[in-house]
Amino acid sequence: MARRTAPTSVPVIGLANTVRFAWKEKDMEPFGRETFGRNLLMGVLQLRVEDVFCLHDNPLEGAFEVTLHTEEKHEETMQKVRRAEKEKPMCHYAVTNLARNNFRVVTINMYNPHVKEEDVRAFLGRFMDGISSARLLKDTLGFWTGRRSYQALLREDPKGLGGYLHPPAMFSLGADRGTLYYARQPPFCRRCMAYGHILASCSTKKCRYCGSAEHGAGDCDAPKACHGCGMLTHLWRECPARQRSYASAAGGGARAGDGGRRGDPEPRTGTEGADTQRGEEEKTEAGEGKDKEEMGIVVPEEKEAKGEEEKGVSSVEGQERTVVERKETEKASEGKETKKTSKRRETEKASERKMEKASEKKTEKTLEKMETEKAS
Incomplete structure (x- = not known):
């Protein structure tokens, strides 16, 4: 049996009722198959041939692997190994339990x-x-x-x-x-x-x-x-333990109302644009007035100009009031939709619980009927 110094590998699912004996002495030649079976298995562990299902040479691991017939005999053998692990010849071997009883x-x-x-x-x-x-x-x-x-x-x-x-x-x-x-x-x-x-x-x-x-x-x-x-x-x-669906992962949790945007500032209300337009109109009108005066054209009276300006200001104020009212209406509608959504979720949870209880009662009745039929 070849000696091996590399770390041994253990199967993940294990080998039923199997124990590995790997030689660990570097300055000594390992025991042969007959010496191992006679001195260690039959002598120290007191195993009979009828107890062993297989004595397998594993040259890749530099070890003997002993598979027993029953789980009880395997547990008994492991207890003997623990008691004699510091005595000769057991101390020359690194013993690994390959069984996964679970x-x-x-x-x-x-x-x-x-x-x-x-x-x-x-x-x-x-x-x-x-x-x-x-x-x-x-x-x-x-x-x-x-x-x-x-x-x-x-x-x-x-x-x-x-x-x-x-x-x-x-x-x-x-x-x-x-x-x-x-x-x-x-x-x-x-x-x-x-x-x-x-x-x-x-x-x-x-x-x-x-x-x-x-x-x-x-x-x-x-x-x-x-x-x-x-x-x-x-x-x-x-439950967070469940895998997220492809749709939720691809959506990224973006809000439906903002078109999927994240962190964008709120849109302008439109008053800034109106103010800018009004300023440009005033500048244009002032330029036209100067041109008319230079050309000798009669300029309208100041009262009429003031009246027109007041009308423009009142129209802008009306636009601002309309924007504010629209914002308040949108907030109120969003609050109503949130309440409706929460109520709908509560209703869905209640209906789900009722369905679970109904299915449980039906299953219990079916099982009781089956048990009664078996008993009869």
């Missing part, structure tokens, strides 16, 4: 096939790590069954069953409901949405949303938590 292949069935993969992965991210992309499961004819398969690692939780945090077997993403299952999944109750027992043996009568024993889930008035991140400040459709 590795699971999760199958998800969404009743709405149009639910995006990013949304499903965002939900799984609350409970699992290293989530792969989805693999669509098809039947023998090649049609997609609506089920998706993901590879992931359960997150460790000392208070959870088996020391892991398990995702709920039944869940909702907004108004879309789904189920999931994986190997070695604990029993799940559809009534209280908890692991450890099933519906037939459930004696708990409490709301699965707020935990109250005074009402059921269909009559719960407590604020709903987001199905994506679990927070109470928003619903699933507004």
Whole structure:
């Protein structure tokens, strides 16, 4: 077996019930296969041939990889390795546990096939790590069954069953409901949405949303938590964990009323233009008056000129009043539109909650009917 000094690599998803023994002594020749199996496996670890599924030479890593038949035997072997890691011949090896006992292949069935993969992965991210992309499961004819398969690692939780945090077997993403299952999944109750027992043996009568024993889930008035991140400040459709759509990303959040401009100053009201035009007209009239006097033409009386000037000033003041009134009208209309928009959003949220409660009641009745039929 060739010696290797480079850092060893560990598969992300691991190798079930496998332990790697890499030789770490630079001044000594590594043990051969027969010496390793007789002295270390059979001698120190007290393993029998029947316990070992495979003893594999890995020359790329300069190591032996031992795969055991059962997870129980693997855990027992790792405990012996920890106790004898400072004794010979175990001290000559760098031992690496390649098993990932928290590795699971999760199958998800969404009743709405149009639910995006990013949304499903965002939900799984609350409970699992290293989530792969989805693999669509098809039947023998090649049609997609609506089920998706993901590879992931359960997150460790000392208070959870088996020391892991398990995702709920039944869940909702907004108004879309789904189920999931994986190997070695604990029993799940559809009534209280908890692991450890099933519906037939459930004696708990409490709301699965707020935990109250005074009402059921269909009559719960407590604020709903987001199905994506679990927070109470928003619903699933507004969850930041979801991917932004292309339209929102391309729009850039520009206001609709300003034509997409950002940071532009407010447009001029038009009075400045009127004042400029009036000044130019006055200059033109003064020049024309001088020309007429020089040519001997009779100039109009001062009273008539003053009357015309007063008319011009009053017309400009009228324009200014019109501009101010138009601004006030626009502000009032904007306030009314804002109130209408907020009311419409509240109405949409209320209708969405009603739809969720109705779907939950319908699902509960269907599940109870199925459980009754199974029991009969």
